Amino acid sequence: DARVTQTPRHKVTEMGQEVTMRCQPILGHNTVFWYRQTMMQGLELLAYFRNRAPLDDSGMPKDRFSAEMPDATLATLKIQPSEPRDSAVYFCASGGQGSTDTQYFGPGTRLTVL
């Protein structure tokens, strides 16, 4: 049963610390998305990649967020320095390159910045 995995599942940190979240997409999927879920904003896109190349990162605060795909099996989202307003659930999703393909979501990383 192929699925998207995310680590860590929970992260509590103090303001100013660096946070790294990792995602392993489903094998063979070439598109990876990062979404953030908050009570106020709901689910919103942060960035996405196809074939490891970033296509859109306009949803990310550029001064503190960065997203990369070091290889086809790993996507990372980093926040440095973290702020309390970054507290949210961060979801990774992966999908194929077909126009009718489905995005499959990981379980999320719940981040709390104190």
Add this chain to the structure above:
Amino acid sequence: AQSVTQLGSHVSVSEGALVLLRCNYSSSVPPYLFWYVQYPNQGLQLLLKYTSAATLVKGINGFEAEFKKSETSFHLTKPSAHMSDAAEYFCAVTQSGNTPLVFGKGTRLSVIA
């Protein structure tokens, strides 16, 4: 630009009653539409999707949705609610299956015994 409006942030139904969750979309291109369900502390699970084929789409767990272009709607229904259906439901729109989803705010479904 694309957007989704889900009417009703919270819907409560009795067990065995009809479930109707409303979704209206706005899109300048032919849309692909999705319904996802989220159980507490879990990720999003696909219920069903419309990708320009049949307008009546059947999904998992007895749910279905009908794409109505004239009404720009994609409402989710289930004939008989079960306690296990209690969750948050999200409608989403995109222009292609492999482009970012634009989500509605979600509807929390409660099922009363």
